[in-house]
Amino acid sequence: MARSPYGNYGHAILTAAAMSTPDRVALTYCGERSFTYDELNRTVNRRAHALLAAGVTPGTRVAALLNETLHVAEVYLAQAKIGAVTAALNPYWPVETLRAVVERSGCTAFVYDSTVEGVVAEIRPSLPAITTWIKASDISDASEEEPPLAGFHDDPLALYYTSGTTGLPKPVVHTHASSLATAQIWLDVPRGPDAVFGTGAIIWGIGFPAIVGPALYAGMRLVLEQDWGPANFLRVVPRERVTHVSQIPSFYAALLGSSEHEAVDLSSIRVIMLGGEPLTATMLGRIKERLPDAGVYSYYGQTEAPYTCMGRVDDGSTPLGSSGRARTGNAVRVTDPSGRRVVDEVGEINLAGPHRMTGYDGLPDKTAEVLRGEWYVGGDLGSVSPDGVLRVLGRREDAILKGGVWTQPVAVEEAAAALDGVAEAGAVGVPAHVEGQDAVEQRILLAVVARAGHSLDAAKLAIALDDLLAPHQRPDRIVVADTLPHFEDASGGPGKLLRRQIREQHGHLLGS
Numbered sequence: 001m002a003r004s005p006y007g008n009y010g011h012a013i014l015t016a017a018a019m020s021t022p023d024r025v026a027l028t029y030c031g032e033r034s035f036t037y038d039e040l041n042r043t044v045n046r047r048a049h050a051l052l053a054a055g056v057t058p059g060t061r062v063a064a065l066l067n068e069t070l071h072v073a074e075v076y077l078a079q080a081k082i083g084a085v086t087a088a089l090n091p092y093w094p095v096e097t098l099r100a101v102v103e104r105s106g107c108t109a110f111v112y113d114s115t116v117e118g119v120v121a122e123i124r125p126s127l128p129a130i131t132t133w134i135k136a137s138d139i140s141d142a143s144e145e146e147p148p149l150a151g152f153h154d155d156p157l158a159l160y161y162t163s164g165t166t167g168l169p170k171p172v173v174h175t176h177a178s179s180l181a182t183a184q185i186w187l188d189v190p191r192g193p194d195a196v197f198g199t200g201a202i203i204w205g206i207g208f209p210a211i212v213g214p215a216l217y218a219g220m221r222l223v224l225e226q227d228w229g230p231a232n233f234l235r236v237v238p239r240e241r242v243t244h245v246s247q248i249p250s251f252y253a254a255l256l257g258s259s260e261h262e263a264v265d266l267s268s269i270r271v272i273m274l275g276g277e278p279l280t281a282t283m284l285g286r287i288k289e290r291l292p293d294a295g296v297y298s299y300y301g302q303t304e305a306p307y308t309c310m311g312r313v314d315d316g317s318t319p320l321g322s323s324g325r326a327r328t329g330n331a332v333r334v335t336d337p338s339g340r341r342v343v344d345e346v347g348e349i350n351l352a353g354p355h356r357m358t359g360y361d362g363l364p365d366k367t368a369e370v371l372r373g374e375w376y377v378g379g380d381l382g383s384v385s386p387d388g389v390l391r392v393l394g395r396r397e398d399a400i401l402k403g404g405v406w407t408q409p410v411a412v413e414e415a416a417a418a419l420d421g422v423a424e425a426g427a428v429g430v431p432a433h434v435e436g437q438d439a440v441e442q443r444i445l446l447a448v449v450a451r452a453g454h455s456l457d458a459a460k461l462a463i464a465l466d467d468l469l470a471p472h473q474r475p476d477r478i479v480v481a482d483t484l485p486h487f488e489d490a491s492g493g494p495g496k497l498l499r500r501q502i503r504e505q506h507g508h509l510l511g512s
Helices: 009-020 037-053 069-082 095-105 114-126 176-182 207-217 230-240 249-256 281-290 364-370 409-417 458-468 499-510
Strands: 025-029 033-036 061-065 085-088 109-112 132-135 156-161 171-175 196-199 221-224 244-247 271-274 295-302 305-312 331-335 347-352 375-384 390-395 400-402 405-407 422-431 442-450 477-480
Touching: 009 037, 009 069, 009 176, 009 207, 025 037, 025 069, 033 037, 037 069, 061 069, 061 095, 061 114, 069 085, 069 156, 069 207, 069 221, 085 095, 095 114, 095 171, 109 114, 114 132, 156 176, 156 207, 171 176, 176 207, 196 207, 196 230, 207 221, 207 305, 230 249, 244 249, 249 281, 249 422, 281 295, 281 409, 295 375, 305 347, 331 375, 364 375, 390 409, 400 422, 400 442, 405 409, 409 422, 409 442, 409 458, 422 499, 442 458, 442 499, 458 477, 477 499
Parallel strands: 025 221, 061 085, 061 109, 085 156, 109 132, 196 221, 196 244, 244 271, 271 295, 442 477
Antiparallel strands: 025 033, 156 171, 295 305, 331 347, 347 375, 375 390, 400 405, 422 442
8 A cells, every 4th residue: 555645754844835835935044045835845856866866765874964054954855755864963073973973873875065074074984884975065956856755654764863961972763753743843832824933053963853844844934044143143033033933041041141132123033942951030031021022932852752841931821940741642751760650749751752762773772771661761850740740850960969958950050040140050069978978979069150241259149049049059169150061053052051061160179
């Protein structure tokens, strides 16, 4: 029996819209080029035929090292149509990480663009398994007809990689079906016929099915930029009248920590999606003061199960500090160490749904650690209310033990960020090596960054925090830093806070 074309990710995401609204603008690139849904679909078809001509067949694993956002969108969709499996590489990885990831990927083809030619020249001699090397600018074919579709439903679509903050990035296998389930994100969020989603160069990896796919699937206009840092954000939002954005709270710490935004018209923004880090009351207040007409949503998920939970936090419908409820068709629960479901108790967060990964490619032991039946259990701690609202407390390894009591860094960071003049704060535990303790006691190191035009005094901050925090949460040392370390995700703005690097940079100040 013939398989439905709507089980193919590329067809369902793009071709269906090209058939129904061919003249609607689908994509605008760096303010220079625009494509209707029909034009984008025909461009993707040309790339698909060219890939087939180059020997990329259904099931071929293709390592994709692409830094130009337009190439990412076109090549990933083309490979989805023809059933190739994309290994979505991060152009910001060190060369040794890149080489090791490709060696383990099982890829026999490699697609790259002009921005990474030097890296490709360096790693190519050490990757004999790659027999086909393709430059993205050369992927063009005269035929704009639909290519023969391959890859459907539970067939693998791509390997999306974890951040690799604790080792080599793990390859997360997502299928056509799981990626289509993720593409439904924006269907749960208010949007009008002129909705415009803006983003930067964060569409490698899980950013592609979490950003490009949902925007096109929802019939929005996708504004792609190479840089989505605060400076370019302030140029692009008024130029394109961007209505929807998805970022992390650290972005707004950087944006609103400077005075440059004050004269810029940001009134078009209607929906702000925030995840990846806790959203504090202080930061929400700053965002709403600057963007009073924007609805602010928190979301929670991981590369292994993207955008599982979602809720609006600025109107009272979802409690601040939570990540909302499971999206339609998804499920969330919290379990104790024995695996028993608990309510209003701290435990491990479990995620389930059609958007969940099938496993880590080539890593059966790692897969078995996190997949428990239909549930994904990835090491985050949290609690769920009786009516299903999830509150994320943080990673197990981030928890701080001081005075025999566990706390999460966000409790310290939120109190610090609420103090006048503080733009951003990061808290970590540093081992104290207390004799006679079964568990390793820790002392708390707090690093803070000043807002523009302010100066900070560590001693005064400590006095203020003594009044706000319990004894087991009070910092033992406060460092005023110029910046805090963040994961580099190629967006141009700050990525997730890297607490491990805060410990490495400043932990010695607490002694041994």
